[in-house]
Amino acid sequence: MEYHDTVERSTELLRKALPLMSRQAAALHPVSYAVWYAYVADVNSPLHKALDAHLAEHGVLDETATEALFRRHLADPDADTATQVTDGVARLLDGMQASAAAAGDQTARYGDTLQRLSAALGPADSAPGGSPPLDEALAHTLQMQAALARLQKELAESQREIDSLRDEVRRARQESLVDALTTLANRRAFDRRLVTCLAADAAVIGRPPVGAPVCLLMIDIDHFKRVNDSYGHAFGDQVLRAVAQVLKALTPEGGLAARVGGEEFALLLPGMPLAPARALAEKLRATVAASRIRRKGGDADEHITVSLGVAQFLQRNPALGLSVDEAPADFFDRADRALYAAKQAGRDRVVVAD
Template sequence: MNGQLFISLLNPGIGLLFAAAFFLLWLNRREAYVAYASAAYVATAAAFLIQDVAPALPMELQRLPANFGFLLTGMLFAAAIIKRYALPVPWRAMAVTIAVAMAFFTWFLLVQPDIPGRIYSVSVGAGVIALMIVRALWPLDKPHLIDRVLFWVSALSAANLIVRPVVILTFSGGFDDYVGFQQSVYWTTVQFSQAMVSIAAAISLMVAVAIDMIAELRQQVDDDELSGLLNRRGFEAKAGAALRRSADDGLPAALLIADLDNFKQVNDSHGHACGDAIIAAFGAHVRAVGPDGMIAGRIGGEEFALLLPGTGIEAARQLAEAVRTGLAGACGDQIPPALTPTASIGLAANVPGTGLSQLMRQADEALYVAKRSGRNCVRTFTPAPVLLATA
């Protein structure tokens, strides 16, 4: 195998390896954007094989499918990145871009042969598609490093495709034939830069897939499927962190613990399906009336906790009353008409130095008071008075 053939097989080999890797990821995570990434690397491998390895056709017609493959690669990879963020994929704009690029390429291949013209046609077309990724991701928040990496890899790819041919062709001049073209500095930079960008893009998107999978697993571990809220583990982790942030910022916080009244009797009299419907309705009701930033979890069979960072005791009491009074209406026709579910709620406010476990004990004490007061009411934790010793 001579050196030129080895270089020619470099990009197809990289493409097929990444296509297989993304396909295996897709088998375990059936997300459309992963399938688009796999298809993109199949397209780039096929394009390079047609361009550099396959036999030449009359009038250099193999250039048409090869360069269409390059543009298709850009479109599929753009779709992969954009789809990962659940944004609408600009299929029509990308298809129009490919059609225009291929029209110019065909003109410079068959009507007015010009190698630089063909280079500009495909490079600018692919660069415009890469800019569509940049435009789609620009307004988004990028909370993770990988989000910023994907954005800048897309921007780098667009610059590589648009700026590189202009710079190199300006200083090196044109080409008389493809023999000179494939032995030129320009083609060497294409092979090298394309390989580097391809690897960077693939690794970045693979890391993004891994992060998405970890986030999904973490969500499954921390979430309560029935109520749609956090489970106890998830609530304690997130509420503890939020409570510490509130303390560090000097902000108040309040904690509500709600317990569905006579829940065992509901299950015994109406069945567990009815009880499950009440739990699900309570979770949906809490999510509907709760403020932004609220952390809510199901911490027991029929017991729920709501942490309200940055919220004072009066606002927390108003929310507790809204949760209590709206429960029956939230259940709607999901339960028997004769059944009116109620909830008792204990409320506690943090003071400097109060941790989550202590705040939960205080809200629990208030909840017991609500239960002893006849249920279906809200009670606030009141610290016991401090008795001063007398001489």
């Protein structure tokens, strides 16, 4: 689901959403706003019906219900909805901040003008009864100055609230790109970085220099299903975190380590040629193989291994018969096939893609 509302339309929806949000038991955070924005915009019929049904039964929406509605109707099945909504809120808040700042400047200037007018009238002319038109002008001046002072105070308070909301949006956006269990980048963050890294446009921010090598490591924990079945998911999570820690420790500057599947990880290496990428893969494999993980309550350490596939991005090279750059999906698939070959060859090994 995408949002293409104008600033005027989004402001109107904001005015409708805020009173509804304020009557609920949930805090006024971006997730809550995303739910109510979609509700008042009437762009998500299942969410609208589910929210109405919940209110009819319970009266208010608490944190748990808000989070459940967001995950069921916004975060999934459309994996990009959360990011789109967050980006939309950020743009709206930017517009509100700019409007508040501009209004504050105009208010201050008008206040100065009124003060100069009051001073220019002079004490004689402004004495009571001296000049009814001037008396009226002075009265309006004082009223306007008081109103402007109140408005400026309200704008300052709104500015602080907007800044706070923007910080929440920024944190929410960051959290949407992190795998909660391992604190590595998640699949969405990895896909974005991969596309940026391999962008055809050399001016794209984050893209390595034209012609610079890019390598990709795909890593899979061997016999992970057996680990889960034998020792339970809690130990499985412990194994995932342990492998993630090794991956973090060995990720070079500029690289991106991500959890891209259940027990599958990826390490994107912009600027690294194939030979050192292969050496890094071997070091990662050996480090995991040499480590031991103690189960909580267990009397022995468990031995864990990983298999790895390594691929270097195929860039345009007419001399080698490559007329165009390799597609990002093809690059990923080659590394993944090399990983599969490593597992087929006996696991606990590194295979380099053709």
